[in-house]
Amino acid sequence: MAPTTTSPLIITLFLLFSISLKSHCFKITTQLIHRDSYFSPLYNATATTADRPARIIEATLARYVQLISSYDDRPLAVDIVAPGIWGIRFNIFYVNFSIGDPPVPQLAVMDTSSDLLWVKCPPCSPWGWPWSPKHCKYKIDYAGGHSSEGVYATEQLTFQTSNNGFVTTIPKAFFDCSSKQSGSEGLDPHVNGVLGLMAGAGGDDFPDGQFPLVTRLGTSFSYCVGSLSDRYYPHSHLSFGDAVDLIGGSTPLYLEEGRYFVHLSDISLGGKMLDIKKEVFTKMALRKKIEMDSGSELFLLYTEAFEVLKEEIERLAFWELMTPVLSPPSPLELCYKGMVEKEARGFPAMGIRFVGGVELVVDRFGVFFQVKDDVFCLAIVRSKGVSVIGMMVQQGYNVGYDLKAMTVDQASFGDRKVHHA
Structure with missing residues (x-):
């Protein structure tokens, strides 16, 4: 040494x-x-x-x-x-x-x-x-x-x-x-x-x-x-540095096993809280497996929560007249014909709520992503182990890590966000 x-x-x-x-x-x-x-x-x-x-x-x-x-x-x-x-x-x-x-x-x-x-x-x-x-x-x-x-x-x-x-x-x-x-x-x-x-x-x-x-x-x-x-x-x-902008709501940050972890409390679609049992989030918290990660692009979600979210997305997609694609490429589970900009224009925002009340509001460009010129898919993947808050759902946000208070602060940066047609 x-x-x-x-x-x-x-x-x-x-x-x-x-x-x-x-x-x-x-x-x-x-x-x-x-x-x-x-x-x-x-x-x-x-x-x-x-x-x-x-x-x-x-x-x-x-x-x-x-x-x-x-x-x-x-x-x-x-x-x-x-x-x-x-x-x-x-x-x-x-x-x-x-x-x-x-x-x-x-x-x-x-x-x-x-x-x-x-x-x-x-x-x-x-x-x-x-x-x-x-x-x-x-x-x-x-x-x-x-x-x-x-x-x-x-x-x-x-x-x-x-x-x-x-x-x-x-x-x-x-x-x-x-x-x-x-x-x-x-x-x-x-x-x-x-x-x-x-x-x-x-x-x-x-x-x-x-x-x-x-x-x-x-x-x-x-x-x-x-x-x-x-x-x-x-x-x-x-x-x-110490003068980093820490703005917006905050949620507790945990440093365990060489990782940054947070705790989820709810997921919503169009303002409607999904019927995900509280013990599912408690189980994820106890297992310390809800990670903030800069190296993941998609949102990896624990399977018990994913099933409820997937069912609600399918229901909303039906009412939005989105045409499903059979046999999506693994590990993706929901794909639709067309362009996100057009076919998912009326799709409601998803809310990822953390302990403390801070919420990531994710628009259709974070919920779906284009995989071909005429096909787009759900940007959320089922996980049997760790859940990962990937970068796609963090688009348009300033995400600050306060290592003294051990919190994560999240705030939309509004007019600097790219506005899609």
């Missing part, structure tokens, strides 16, 4: 002023890049309407397997279990930053299910601790036999803020310098690692005196995402 670092972490805002972390009044805001957006280095201009949904479905299945594997007592032979993310080609949002001076650009996956910041490092990298590497090695194993290993390192991090021209630097930031990744075949060379947003207080995963990046930078973070289907939407962003 490496010696304790004694140098203070100083945040320098170039073109503005310099402040210390102790002032508790700073915020870093940087652009979130959707994998399929025009602004992404992974953007495929020749992709068809069906390509993205196929990837979403495949990614949902892969993510589900990872989550379930992490809960089961399966022999994964791990040093650190960080189940949440490895299939980088399947992930949703990326963050740009640079390491070193002169800065070397990085593109990393945003992951709320990991507390590590790690990047792929070249052989004989100059980044690292001034002590022997044998005292500061790390290895992280993921479900499916994938892993990343290397050494702990410190170096300057540089973030480009959402306001062009403003740069934030973090000197002597702690991260993991990965010299070996297994199971990385087929990964896009543009993607270089993971930016973990899981809170923590150090421990066995970190050298003495070190903490996850999000914890060192303050007590909160938030993200805002617009339409996931609009490839030209430029305003999605990630913020972290």
Whole structure:
């Protein structure tokens, strides 16, 4: 284990002023890049309407397997279990930053299910601790036999803020310098690692005196995402620091098993509360399996709640004259002919209500998604294990994580939301 670092972490805002972390009044805001957006280095201009949904479905299945594997007592032979993310080609949002001076650009996956910041490092990298590497090695194993290993390192991090021209630097930031990744075949060379947003207080995963990046930078973070289907939407962003906007209603946040959990209390359609037995939500809460996850796009819902929701959606779809499609692609269960914009125009909003009364109001573009030019499907998937609040139902919201009060704050960002026809 490496010696304790004694140098203070100083945040320098170039073109503005310099402040210390102790002032508790700073915020870093940087652009979130959707994998399929025009602004992404992974953007495929020749992709068809069906390509993205196929990837979403495949990614949902892969993510589900990872989550379930992490809960089961399966022999994964791990040093650190960080189940949440490895299939980088399947992930949703990326963050740009640079390491070193002169800065070397990085593109990393945003992951709320990991507390590590790690990047792929070249052989004989100059980044690292001034002590022997044998005292500061790390290895992280993921479900499916994938892993990343290397050494702990410190170096300057540089973030480009959402306001062009403003740069934030973090000197002597702690991260993991990965010299070996297994199971990385087929990964896009543009993607270089993971930016973990899981809170923590150090421990066995970190050298003495070190903490996850999000914890060192303050007590909160938030993200805002617009339409996931609009490839030209430029305003999605990630913020972290003590001055992050925490607005709207809040619900208790739980940090268990390396995950962020919340408790549901009700689900509604068109203002009508569904007849889901309270013990179903209680069971999910006791099992600590209602997760907020940045790596899932679809909404995974526990099967006993899903059955009630599915029945009501079928009933409403009938009255909206939506034409069902036989044999939907697995794991999807309800599909309809046509375009969401037209055929589901009158479909009522879904409300996902959390303990404390805060509610995500999800319009038809979060309830359904287009899978072909003439077919759209329910964006909610049955789960026999963990339930996951995916990013599709979080479109149009500022979602803030208050790591001091341990709450999640959610507020619609109104006119910045993409309005569909």
